[in-house]
Each structure stands twice: as structure tokens, then as C-alpha cells.
Amino acid sequence: MIRILIIDDEPLARSIVLNFLKDHPEVEVVGECINGFEGLKAIQELQPDIVFLDVQMPKLSGFELLELLDELPVIVFSTAFDEYAIKAFELSAADYLLKPFTRKRFDEALGRAIEKLGAGESRDTSALTTVRQSSRPIDRIAVRNGTRITIIGAGQIDFIEAQDDYVAVHAEGKKYLKQLTMKYLEESLPSEDFVRVHRSYLVSVSKIDRIEAYSKDSYVAILKGGDKIPVSRKGYQLLRDQLGF
16 A cells, blocks of 8 residues: 555545545545644654645645654655646646646546655755755755754854854754855855855854954954854855945
8 A cells, every 4th residue: 555645734635635636546634734844743653655745734834744754764745736736846846836727637647656756766865955955045944853843033043163063043042053165155145145265164154243353364254142163264255245344
């Protein structure tokens, strides 16, 4: 039996998928979830083969959910918005169902998902980097720590520090690790609010209290919370351009 999970905040949308699946005895629906938080927990616990996933949901979007996973099941997006289609296929989704869809269109999507599953593309880890670095521009970052999910708004971030294959997001006195690159965050966070002051540091300009000389060609940014961030010559010039001093 092929294990299927449905994640959608609309009861009618879930009921339509359930109804269409009744004609497919080869599948078993292992669960229904009404938001991204429930969906993340269910994927981790139930290990479905195929997930029918809405994009825009309360608390945690479909894309944010996927970037928090360690492994990807076969995904069929089901949404009322067509603007996410290109991104969905960049993430190696089996199909993209645009609501409202017909039974025939649904059967086509399910067939593609089963074919993808049979080709050994379930539990796909190759698309994880794409998932985590395809949502630009962004105004928040979703971080998982065990079973706890934290949503960090861009305005809460003090600075971001590179740490090997991860970044450390420092926000309101706390530190969160996320598997992203500095380059992605530099290009995706609002450019008017964040400056790459150093190869290893991205800083929220609104959190800077002052800038002091450290040596002949380097500086240090003193944040309002007391943190001291190294500033390279290039970073100093970027700050001057940004802040107009």
C-alpha cells in the first residue's frame, strides 16, 4: 500500500482529495493535517510516501514545512495560487494541482507521484538544498529544534553569523542554527535592512548603536544589545552607503 498524507487548512479541499482517492485501492490515507505544524509532525511520525500539500497555510507555509525536513517524500502541491508553480517544480515536486481541479487532473497527478515513487525518488535528499534556498525574498526564517518550531521575523534578527554549513541567527538574545548559506540570506533578506559587514556576518542596520575603529583597515559594530561585530573595509563602505555617513 502507498501511504498518503493530506496537508491542507481547507476542509473542503481535504474532502475532495479523500473522495478522489477512494477510486485508488492501491493507496492508504494515513492522516490529514490542517496546518504546517501538524503536517511536519505527521511526516516525521507517519513517514508517508506521498504528500498532498497546500502552499498557503496558517502558522507555517508548505514551503517552510519542507525546508524543515531531513528527508523529502514525494510531493504533490495543491493550491489556489498559480504563482508558485515554477518554484514547486524546482523542488522536484511530482505535480502542481491548481484548485479547483477535476478528477481526471487529480488522477494524472497521483499517477506522476506513484511513478516518481517507483523510480526510487521518494525520501529525496537532493532537493533539500534547493528547498532551503529558493524562497526569496523572505521576511522570516523558520527554525526547527527537535520538535519545537520557531518563526523568526526579519525585524527580530540582530545579526547572522556563518558557522560551517550552518548559520547562527541571533535574535532577541537567543541563537538559532539553520542550514543555510550567508550568500542566500544576503540576497534574500531585505537589502535596505541588512548589510554583509564581514565575510562571516550579516547585520540588521537598525540594531547598530555605533561603529568604532578597530585597526587601520577594520572596524567593529557595537549593537544596541552589546554584541560586537567585526566590520571589514568593504563592509564599512557598505554601511556608509546604507546609512549615509
